[in-house]
Amino acid sequence: MTDRDTWWTPWREAGDSLILHVDLRPDPGCEERALALLDDDEQARWNRFTVEGAGRRFALCRAALRINLCDRLGCSNRELSFGYLEHGKPFAKINGVPSSASFNVSHSGRHGLIGFTKQEGLGVDLELRAPGRDFDGIGSSVYGPRERRALSAAAGSDKEHLFYRFWSLKEALIKALGTGFSLSPTRFEVPQPMIEGEPSALFRFPHLPANLFWLEDLGESRFAAARAYRLNTEDAGLTDTP
Ligand SMILES: CC(C)(COP(=O)(O)OP(=O)(O)OC[C@H]1O[C@@H](n2cnc3c(N)ncnc32)[C@H](O)[C@@H]1OP(=O)(O)O)[C@@H](O)C(=O)NCCC(=O)NCCS
Numbered sequence: 750m751t752d753r754d755t756w757w758t759p760w761r762e763a764g765d766s767l768i769l770h771v772d773l774r775p776d777p778g779c780e781e782r783a784l785a786l787l788d789d790d791e792q793a794r795w796n797r798f799t800v801e802g803a804g805r806r807f808a809l810c811r812a813a814l815r816i817n818l819c820d821r822l823g824c825s826n827r828e829l830s831f832g833y834l835e836h837g838k839p840f841a842k843i844n845g846v847p848s849s850a851s852f853n854v855s856h857s858g859r860h861g862l863i864g865f866t867k868q869e870g871l872g873v874d875l876e877l878r879a880p881g882r883d884f885d886g887i888g889s890s891v892y893g894p895r896e897r898r899a900l901s902a903a904a905g906s907d908k909e910h911l912f913y914r915f916w917s918l919k920e921a922l923i924k925a926l927g928t929g930f931s932l933s934p935t936r937f938e939v940p941q942p943m944i945e946g947e948p949s950a951l952f953r954f955p956h957l958p959a960n961l962f963w964l965e966d967l968g969e970s971r972f973a974a975a976r977a978y979r980l981n982t983e984d985a986g987l988t989d990t991p
Pocket of ligand 1 (some may be wrong): 807810811835836837838839854856857873875920923925927928929930
């Protein structure tokens with residue numbers, strides 16, 4: 750597994766948007782090539798990771814992000830750097846100037862996702878499912894009443910899948926917004942059609958009614974996953990109400 754050209758592959762592609770799957774299995778050859786692409790700040794961050802595998806996940810995802818952003822933005826790796834918004838959401842800079850590139854990254858275990866889209870405000874999330882947890886108990890502190898009702902009505906592996914489906918949908922939304930968990934996940938709920946099983950829906954945060962998002966469930970057998978991005982309501986001619 751050391752002679753691969755790339756450790757990422759296209760996973761979902763539609764129109765302007767692309768999501769790459771990043772293979773985060775241990776691979777010293779890829780890790781060495783990835784590390785060489787990181788700048789001083791990123792290498793210093795890589796050095797600070799203590800949790801097993803965390804440095805590898807960061808380096809492989811960040812280097813894949815760098816290579817693909819350079820390709821999309823027409824710049825060299827040296828010209829590319831990252832800035833961070835208030836709650837840590839990264840944005841790309843070319844020669845120190847912020848670019849409008851819209852991307853987001855998620856990694857868990859041996860899988861990573863990197864999303865790109867034209868729309869600003871993109872969030873992607875990937876969650877490995879861990880069986881046998883107290884899903885109703887955990888759900889009672891992070892989910893809203895409609896989500897909790899749906900969760901308690903499910904049993905066995907359906908409950909596990911629903912728990913991680915809701916989790917990835919909600920995390921994609923708070924990553925699209927850029928707040929991360931500084932916004933409590935109890936302050937909003939997955940749209941009703943998606944609670945009932947629809948794969949996608951429009952969404953508005955109750956405290957931000959002017960912002961419309963598109964939310965999609967991208968889960969598959971290996972992991973739960975979701976994407977959310979902000980829609981420009983004027984361009985899209987959308988007039989729904991929350
Ligand atoms: C954003 C957040 C939900 C990501 O959690 P995570 O378990 O690391 O999840 P993921 O693997 O899905 O995402 C990690 C990636 O998201 C991106 N990211 C980091 N902060 C982000 C934010 N605020 N919004 C969107 N994306 C963010 C980064 O690219 C990061 O990958 P990298 O570190 O390799 O560059 C979490 O870090 C968070 O809540 N941050 C905000 C914390 C905060 O402000 N807390 C205040 C007190 S509660």
